Amino acid sequence: MAGSQVSNTIRTLRFHAEEMTQLELAKRVGVSRQTIVAIEKAKYSPSLDLAFRIARTFGKPLEEVFIYEAPPQTN
Amino acid sequence: MTEKKSSKNFDFDNNPPEDRISYQELGLIAMMLAMFAVSAYFFLRFMRLYEETGFQGIEVTSEWGGLVLLLILAQIAAMILTQIGLAIIHTIITHEEPPEIEDERDKLIELQGSHHSSNATGIFFVIAMLALWRGQEPMLALNILVFGVLFSGVVNFGAQLFYRRRGF
Numbered sequence A: 001m002a003g004s005q006v007s008n009t010i011r012t013l014r015f016h017a018e019e020m021t022q023l024e025l026a027k028r029v030g031v032s033r034q035t036i037v038a039i040e041k042a043k044y045s046p047s048l049d050l051a052f053r054i055a056r057t058f059g060k061p062l063e064e065v066f067i068y069e070a071p072p073q074t075n
Numbered sequence B: 001m002t003e004k005k006s007s008k009n010f011d012f013d014n015n016p017p018e019d020r021i022s023y024q025e026l027g028l029i030a031m032m033l034a035m036f037a038v039s040a041y042f043f044l045r046f047m048r049l050y051e052e053t054g055f056q057g058i059e060v061t062s063e064w065g066g067l068v069l070l071l072i073l074a075q076i077a078a079m080i081l082t083q084i085g086l087a088i089i090h091t092i093i094t095h096e097e098p099p100e101i102e103d104e105r106d107k108l109i110e111l112q113g114s115h116h117s118s119n120a121t122g123i124f125f126v127i128a129m130l131a132l133w134r135g136q137e138p139m140l141a142l143n144i145l146v147f148g149v150l151f152s153g154v155v156n157f158g159a160q161l162f163y164r165r166r167g168f
Helices: A010-016 A022-029 A033-040 A048-058 B023-053 B058-094 B104-133 B138-166
Strands: A006-008 A066-068
Touching (some): A010 A033, B023 B138
């Protein structure tokens, strides 16, 4: 799971959401702070369910929170 | 309107440092140490039994079986006591209840730990069967299996600790 191709804007969104802490976000979406840390650092790709819950917390569509970076084509 | 901190200070989080060891990681380290302690004690008891009897005779097999059952019980007791002890120490030091949230990432990490643990058990099983195939005593194969199970427990906790520290 390390080195995920899914990046995210959670850190920026937290900043714009009244400087929400990782712990506050973690409590709102029902996970541990360590999980939020791992997601922010793109070390862990959350399930669709959790991804939607995070996006809804910020009132944003999923694509604005999580960005898929496709690997370059080799052929 | 709430007063906002300067946007220049983008490192705004009031978060604890990310490399700080978490409660779950402390629990894994404590359980590993408890397993080591129990395993070391029983290893010495197995060695003494071997020196006294050479693992020969039906009575020894019976005593050996009893020792293995005692080992399993001691491990379960050690894990329960470690969890309780850690929760009490955590509550005394931080004046907070231990975190109880187990989320999807925790479950995946536990699954990875179990995966590596079962691989380790499989390797020890093959070693035990090789010992039998090479004409060694069946008791040696049984001992290899028992220590394989003990070692796989350590692998389980070690792998979980690794994934938590590295990120998963």
